Amino acid sequence: MPVHSNTSLTVLGLGDMGSALIRSWLTAGYAVTVWNRSARTVPKGATPTATAAAAVSANSLIVVCLLDDASVRATLGGIDLTGRDIVNLTTSTPAEARALSEWITARGGRFLDGGIMAVPSMIGVPDSGAYVFYSGSPEAHETHAAALSVPAAVTYVGADPGFAALYDIALLSGMWGMFAGAAHAFALIAKENIDPVEFAPLLVGYQQAMAAYAYGTAAQLAGGDYTEGVESNLSMMATTNGTLLRTAAEQGVSPELLTPFMALMNRRVAEGGGKESTTGVVDLLLR
Template sequence: MSAHSNKALTVLGLGDMGSALTRSWLAAGYAVTVWNRSPRPAPVGATVAATAAEATTGNPLVVACLLDDASVRATLDGVDLTGRDIVNLTTSTPAEARALSEWITARGGRFLDGGIMAVPSMIGAADSGAYVFYSGSTELYEAHAETLAVPAGVTYVGADAGFAALYDIALLSAMWGMFAGAAHAFALIGKEDISPVEFAPLMVAYQQAMAGYSYGTAAQLVSGDYTEGVESNLAMMVTTNATLLRTAAEQGVSAELLTPFMALMQRRVAEGGGNESNTGVVDLLRR
């Protein structure tokens, strides 16, 4: 197989994710050249390059899965990127992705940024639900869409190189909020004769039922009417928060995961938003 066929690519970075990506392409019949900053066993079947420059110039398509934005720049600094298609799957911020896009483009390459919505064990696994947000060069994406779809599903979110990172971090932020609520809930029942294993399905089902609330928030943000379709207004929610806090105190549980959001809710009420949903909190965060 020619090193420059459309069934060949380079992967920079052999951490858990980089290795999982490499294995998925190898399993699909791709010739994969790999390089890692420190000595590390490569997946069986991969060709190990001696230097980052050798790996990068060996194939038109180069996938970087390194530690951070700085490591990507350090790895590619001084490497001839003319005609290279660089796909960055390193976690970064939107601003970092945009700056890196300009940096790559100025050196003769095309750039696509990606946000991986999966853990390594989900990569290449059928029906795992893994997918990757991509943004940046439309031409690059269209040229390599088939290859990029091998490890996980693909969702292209636009030519703005920062959008993939923004989608990624926004969803991760939502995830941490959910995890925070779950941690508080488990702490509340911790001293009682209640099995966490038996409680978990109830919590998951309730979280899933409440997840749809985001559709209403989105619609209100577009319409600008935060009172539209409100069944339980913000003033009522703030009143109920007092009970949540008293319960935490009774159970000997810190409320520190709840109080920052509760403070924002109370502030919105004080500003006249008592008849709204909690969508107004979004405006407080954006000030």
């Protein structure tokens, strides 16, 4: 029978993130049973098992932090999950999380999916800014709220098991756009007598200031009027893009990180959205 305890749990996966999670629980005084598919160093104080089945049988709270959805299914396949609460911290898509929830529930377990918004070095560190999106069984979330809050702050986003993954990937997608803009900016100055270290604070400050633009986009999406509060309309921004592209050419920089978004802006203007902000691009992406 699994151990029903507020201070014990099982972790499947001893990668960098799994190990960081384990250390945070050990530091907080939890008893942690662990298993990994291959030989890995076990954090001091954790109890290793020879099989995944043995690890699952040890506790009612099972945290899974593996490579992908297929590895989760391969690991849990054939194991009795009755009475277990499976918390999946393996990166997945919303559809994968929903299907896995059905698979776990059909075999007697409760399911929570998680999206970790942190790197391993942030786990268990107070005020690091780390947090985890969780979605799925409200009962499982309530039961294990204290344990789940040990490695990082908890943001529960609802009973739909796919929402944690969706929030996670949506934020990561926004991050990649920011990284792309930063990469292009650094490329523009690379051949000049400009110190990138001195330039970086200017870039960070500007990106932080512009990030608040998302609030306006959200309000326009909610209200349906994409011209509400517009100061720099899409037509003007699309025209300005020509200067950005000419500058890239002068500096010998490929525009490939910018042109896909610029093409969408031009399409929206051509369809009559010139007085809007860039919010209309969202509609183009949904087609």
